[in-house]
Amino acid sequence: MPNQTFTTTLNQSILTKPIISACNLNHYFGEGELRKQALFDINLDIYPGEIVIMTGPSGSGKTTLLTLMGGLRSAQEGSLTILDQQMCRANQQQMMQVRRQIGYIFQAHNLLTFLTAKQNVRMSLELHDEYLEQDIDGMSADILKAVGLGNRVDYYADSLSGGQKQRVAIARALVSHPKIVLADEPTAALDKKSGRDVVEMMQKLAKQQGCTILLVTHDNRILDIADRIVYMEDGRLADNPALTLGEPHRFFD
């Protein structure tokens, strides 16, 4: 029987065009003699609604690629299209326009600790003109309920546990219904159960909204939430037999 992930991806590639598409993408840090290539000839298409996990050893280029794919870093060489915008040589305004359609979740939750959970989520809606006329308090409270924090809406971020803070960060990233969510090591600071809860929450909300998730992780306990796993090594996308054989847990243990 054909591999389900492969079949899904194949169907998607026939029916839809990628929401993110990298073609022969290279990236360099430093200048002159210090210039060092961090990404080599990356070719990767990500389709609407997919959950893609990017994994691989430390220093292999995952965060560099994630930040490029999130419009947080200027693309230098090759082609990178995000939501129909070519990011190579894009100006600041074009990059900003792309970023407004993306939700971000980082290892550190980056909540403002002197604001409540609801106020933190609300801030994300305040950045979007289209929501200003709507009940943004109600929307913020609703999404906090959806991530299981209905009884913590008015708690200050400081008084929440690590897992609860990360759930607020998920609510903040998804409340504006972004087309893409990028997550960099979202479970790194969490214990096993909280980490699992957080990604399952993210998966559920994203599937409800038809949102695409690109997630970087070293955490092999969450690889199964992905529709597709891509593996990086030495700045290149690599085939990882352990992952394609459906035995992701073998690799890092």
Ligand SMILES: Nc1ncnc2c1ncn2[C@@H]1O[C@H](COP(=O)(O)OP(=O)(O)OP(=O)(O)O)[C@@H](O)[C@H]1O
């Ligand atoms: N701002 C920077 N300046 C110079 N070199 C950098 C910079 N950021 C990353 N690098 C280099 O680029 C390479 C890829 O780094 P990157 O952080 O993307 O890897 P990673 O796979 O995300 O690693 P980790 O899993 O440890 O976070 C590394 O060799 C790193 O030292």
